[in-house]
Amino acid sequence: MSDTDFSKEELILQMMRKTLTDVAKDTYTKPGLKHPLSEQTILSIRECLGLISAREAELAESAGRPSKHKPRYVDEPPQSVVVQLDPNMTSKSSSNSDED
DSSP: OOGGGSOHHHHHHHHHHHHHHHHHHHTOOOTTSOOSSOHHHHHHHHHHHHHHHHHHHHHHHHTTOOOOSSOOOTTSOOSOOOOOOOTTOOOHHHHHHHHO
């Protein structure tokens, strides 16, 4: 899918997500050392990424595009599975009424 298939809002959200994750990667600090970002800033980045993901999912759904954020294997079966029901089967309630 090319960039022209996305709305301007989707492109902005993608760039914001990439920038925020790059900031998180660039400021990674080994355990035990003081992180250069405040705890409040780290929480704000997490909240922003959550909001961005939610909005991206809404836009993809409204555009009729499946979300590709969750990885899938090529041979993985589709999410929805059609199950054929046996037309000869009767429901329990109808079989119970026959007993009366």
